[in-house]
Structures are given as structure tokens and as C-alpha cells.
Amino acid sequence: xxxxxxxxxxxxxxxxxxxxxxxxxxxxxxxxxxxxxxxxxxxxxxxxxxxxxxxxxxxxxxxxxxxxxxxxxxxxxxxxxxxxxxxxxxxxxxxxxxxxxxxxxxxxxxxxxxxxxxxxxxxxxxxxxxxxxxxxxxxxxxxxxxxxxxxxxxxxxxxxxxxxxxxxxxxxxxxxxxxxxxxxxxxxxxxxxxxxxxxxxxxxxxxxxxxxxxxxxxxxxxxxxxxxxxxxxxxxxxxxxxxxxxxxxxxxxxxxxxxxxxxxxxxxxxxxxxxxxxxxxxxxxxxxxxxxxxxxxxxxxxxxxxxxxxxxxxxxxxxxxxxxxxxxxxxxxxxxxxxxxxxxx
Numbered sequence: 001x002x003x004x005x006x007x008x009x010x011x012x013x014x015x016x017x018x019x020x021x022x023x024x025x026x027x028x029x030x031x032x033x034x035x036x037x038x039x040x041x042x043x044x045x046x047x048x049x050x051x052x053x054x055x056x057x058x059x060x061x062x063x064x065x066x067x068x069x070x071x072x073x074x075x076x077x078x079x080x081x082x083x084x085x086x087x088x089x090x091x092x093x094x095x096x097x098x099x100x101x102x103x104x105x106x107x108x109x110x111x112x113x114x115x116x117x118x119x120x121x122x123x124x125x126x127x128x129x130x131x132x133x134x135x136x137x138x139x140x141x142x143x144x145x146x147x148x149x150x151x152x153x154x155x156x157x158x159x160x161x162x163x164x165x166x167x168x169x170x171x172x173x174x175x176x177x178x179x180x181x182x183x184x185x186x187x188x189x190x191x192x193x194x195x196x197x198x199x200x201x202x203x204x205x206x207x208x209x210x211x212x213x214x215x216x217x218x219x220x221x222x223x224x225x226x227x228x229x230x231x232x233x234x235x236x237x238x239x240x241x242x243x244x245x246x247x248x249x250x251x252x253x254x255x256x257x258x259x260x261x262x263x264x265x266x267x268x269x270x271x272x273x274x275x276x277x278x279x280x281x282x283x284x285x286x287x288x289x290x291x292x293x294x295x296x297x298x299x300x301x302x303x304x305x306x307x308x309x310x311x312x313x314x315x316x317x318x319x320x321x322x323x324x325x326x327x328x329x330x331x332x333x334x335x336x337x338x339x340x341x342x343x344x345x
Contacts, residue, residue, distance in 0.1 A: 003059060003061070003076065004039075004042055005039050005042045005043050005046065005086060005090070005125065006076065006122065006125045006126065006129060007122075008035050008036070008038055008039040008042075009035070009036060009039060009093070009118045009119065009121040009122040009125065010118070010119065010122040011035060012031065012032045012035040012036060012114075012115075012118040013115045013118040013119040013122065015031055015032075015035075016028050016031070016032060016111050016114055016115040016118065017111075017115055020111040025105075025110050025111065028110065028111045028114055029100075029101045029105075029110070029114065032097055032114040032117070032118055033094070033097045033098055033101060035118075036090065036093055036094045036097050036118070036121065037094050039090045039093075039094075039121075039125075040087070040090035040091050040093075040094045043083070043086045043087045043090045043091075044087065046078060046083060046086070047083050047084075047086075047087050050078065050079075050080060050083045051080065051083070057076075057077075057078030057079075058075070058076070058077055058078070058131070059075065059076040059078070060073055060074075060075045061073070061074040061075070061076075062074050064134070064135075069190065070186070070190075070192075072132060072134050072135075072192065073132075074135065075130075075131040075132060075135070076129040076130070076131060077129055077130070077131040077194065078129060081268075081271060081272065081336065082128050082129050084336060084340065085128040085264065085268055086125060086128060086129065088264070088339075088340055088343055089121060089124050089125060089128065089264075090121070090125075092255075092256065092343055092344075093117065093120075093121040093124075093256065096117065096252045096255055096256045097114070097117060099252055099255075100113065100114070100117065100250075100252040103250070103251060103252055104250065104252070109153070112153075113150075113153060113250070116146060116149050116150050116153065117150075117252070117256065119142075119146055120143060120146040120147070120150065120256065122142075123138075123139050123142025123143045123145075123146060124139065124142075124143055124264075124265070125139075126138060126139035126142065127139025127140055127142070127143065127265055127268070128268060130194075131193065131194050132192045132193050132194060133182055133185060133192040133193075133194070134182075134192050136269075136272075137178065137179075137182060140175070140178065140229065140233070140265060141175065143262055143265060144168065144171045144175065144233075144262075147164075147167060147168075147171075147246070147257060147262055148164045148165075148167060148168040149164075150249050150250075150253040150256075150257070151163055151164035151167055151246050151248060151249040151253060151257075152164030152165075152249070153249055153250055153253065154248075154249070154250070157248070159248050160248040160249065162245075163242075163245035163246060163247075163248040163249075164246075164248075164249075166241070166242050166245055167242035167243075167245065167246050170232055170239055170241065170242040171232045171233065171242065173228070173232060173239065174228045174229045174230070174231055174232020174233065174239055175229055175232065176228070177224070177225045177226070177227070177228025177229055178225065178226060178228060178229030180225045180228075181222055181225030181226040181228075181229070184221065184222055184225060185222065188218070188222075194272070194273075201219070201222075201273075201275050201276045201279055207219070209221065217280065219276070219279055219280045219283070220280055220282065220283050222276065223276055223277055223279075223280055223283045224283070226269065226273065226276070226277075227270075227277070227283075227287065229266070229269065230266035230267075230269055230270055230324070231266070231290070232266075233262055233263065233265045233266040233269075234262075234263050234264075234265070234266025234267055234320045234323070234324065235263060235294075235316070235317050235320055236266075236290050236291070236294045236320070236321065236324060237290055237293050237294040237297060237298075237321075240294060240298065240317050243257075243258075243263070243313050243316065243317055244310050244313040244314060244317075246313070247307075247309040247310060247312075247313050251309075254309060254312075254313075258312070258313070258316045263316060263320055264339055264343065266320075266324075267320070267323045267324065267327070267335055267336070267339050268339075270287075270324065270327045270332070270335070271327070271332045271335060271336055274327075274332050277327060277328075278330060278332075284328045284329070284330070285328065286328070287324060287325070287327060287328030288324075288325045288328030288329055289328075290321075290324060290325075290328075291320075291321045291322065291323070291324030291325030291326070291327070291328055292321065292325045293321070294317060294318070294320065294321030294324065295317075295318045295319075295320075295321030295322050295325065296318075296321075298314045298315075298317035298318045298321065299314070299315070299318040301314050302314035302315050302318065316342070319338070319342045322338060323335045323338050323339055323342075326338065
């Protein structure tokens with residue numbers, strides 16, 4: 001059942017791309033929505049087993065890479081944090097699919113739209129269930145690519161294309177930092193597994209590296225590298241401008257991006273590697289300041305907007321600022337609670 005939850009959205013995308021001419025537009029809507037509803041139903045069963053019987057799930061599958069010095073296996077982790085995000089992603093995705101049936105009914109490219117929604121959900125599930133940094137990075141980049149495709153879905157509109165390109169490029173800035181953190185992690189620990197990462201992070205507290213004659217704490221550098229990715233995905237100050245422009249996509253896309261996918265990825269990463277981000281007092285203060293600054297500035301900007309979708313976008317940025325600030329203050333559980341709360345309203 002573990003793997004079924006993740007694979008079903010991918011099967012939905014494949015079915016739409018291969019059999020659209022056979023099943024018609026109504027068939028596309030029906031099959032895609034029903035498959036996502038099954039994924040949500042299975043995630044509820046998994047949540048009941050996890051929270052009532054205290055049983056975390058762990059699933060190992062194929063070997064991705066074995067070079068002698070780097071071993072990577074496709075593994076899925078279903079702990080309480082992952083389950084919360086799985087239920088959130090599948091439910092919001094199901095509701096967006098259901099709403100899109102009527103909202104996009106006159107669009108001639110409806111099958112392509114539902115295929116994008118399904119593959120978006122698949123990459124988000126890969127991200128939240130990953131048990132190693134490489135697999136997480138695949139999901140991370142997957143949702144970034146799908147967001148570009150969805151924001152520019154109405155590709156005949158110049159503004160939609162420019163907004164999608166802006167979102168893609170700004171996320172590349174943050175993802176460069178994420179990539180640096182990925183390589184630094186492998187250089188330091190010779191492993192990309194979550195367990196190894198969380199286990200060895202405390203050892204970096206008193207470790208320093210010299211760059212151009214300046215001494216830098218390894219813990220701070222590693223935290224800052226990953227936080228660059230968080231700042232771009234969760235639209236923190238300096239890298240937040242893509243989120244209001246992402247409203248150029250269809251309304252269901254805006255709902256999905258703002259509720260359960262792109263913006264949730266950054267806060268999820270902060271909570272998944274809480275041992276890293278909480279081990280440096282200076283960096284915790286830095287995260288809190290960035291979160292509070294984001295919350296204050298974007299809420300003020302929202303007050304002078306006239307487009308309702310832009311108001312909602314800046315409001316989302318403000319709430320994300322609260323979540324990041326909560327992480328900086330050590331309230332990881334409060335941050336996830338507010339993430340779920342915000343996703344639903």
C-alpha cells in the first residue's frame with residue numbers, strides 16, 4: 001500500500017497521455033479524479049495505522065546507483081511527518097482535480113492540464129516520502145519543473161510565459177544553494193541517507209573551513225546552503241517575487257501551488273532536517289529574522305494590491321514567513337500545524 005499511494009498519480013498521468021483519444025475528455029476527468037481519490041483513501045488508511053498503532057513504515061526498492069563510494073537505493077519513509085504531508089497533498093490534489101473538472105471543461109487542452117496536475121502530485125509525494133537527499137532532490141526539481149508547465153499552461157499569453165520563466169529562474173537560484181548543500185553533505189559524510197545526515201550533523205558544531213582566508217563554521221554553511229532552497233520554494237524575502245506572478249496560471253494551479261506543493265516543500269525540508277537547522281543558535285536567529293521580515297513586508301504589500309489573486313498570494317507569503325520564523329524559534333511542530341491549517345483555508 002505504501003508504494004501504491006506514490007505510484008497512482010504517475011499511473012494517472014501515463015493513462016491520460018496514452019489513452020486520451022480512446023476515453024474522451026470526460027473519461028480523462030473521471031479517471032484522473034478517481035485515481036487521485038484512491039491515493040487519498042489509501043493515505044487515510046496509512047495515517048490511521050501510523051497514528052493509532054504507532055507504526056512507521058519504511059520501504060526499500062531498487063538500487064539507483066552503486067559506484068563503490070556512493071550507494072543509493074530508492075527508499076520511501078512513512079513516518080508521522082511524511083504521513084501528515086501525504087494526506088495533505090493527496091486531499092488537496094483530489095479537491096483541485098474535482099474543481100478543475102468544471103473549471104477547465106471548455107479548455108481544448110484539458111487532458112494536458114490533468115496530466116500536469118497528476119505528475120505534480122507524484123513528484124510532491126516523492127519529495128515528502130524520500131529517505132535520502134538525492135531522492136528528495138529529484139522530487140524537489142520535479143515540482144519546480146511541473147510548476148513551470150502549469151503556470152505557463154495558457155502559453156499563448158505573454159504574461160503567463162514570463163511569469164513561469166520568472167518562477168523557474170528564481171527557483172534555480174535557490175536550488176543552486178540546495179545543490180551545494182547536497183555536494184557538501186556527501187563530501188563530509190560520504191552518504192546521502194537521512195539517518196546518516198541527522199546523526200553526524202552535531203559533529204559539525206565545532207568544525208570550521210577556511211575560504212579566501214576567512215573561517216566559516218561548517219554547520220552554518222551547510223544550513224545556509226539548504227536554506228537557500230527553502231527560501232526560493234517557500235517564497236521568503238529576496239526570493240519571494242515569483243509567487244504573486246504565479247497567479248497568471250489557471251486558478252486550480254494557484255490553489256495547488258499555494259496550498260500543498262511548492263510552498264510546502266521548503267517548510268517540510270526545515271522540519272525533516274530539524275537537527276541541522278536547530279544546531280546553530282546564530283542560524284536559528286537568522287531564520288527567524290528572515291521569516292518575520294517576510295511576514296511583515298508581504299502583509300504590508302498585500303494591503304495596497306487591487307487584484308484579489310495577488311492579495312491572496314502576498315497573504316500566502318506572509319503566512320509562510322510565520323512558519324519559517326516558528327522553525328527558527330524551535331517550534332517545528334507548530335510550523336507543520338500552521339502549514340496544514342493554511343493549506344486548508
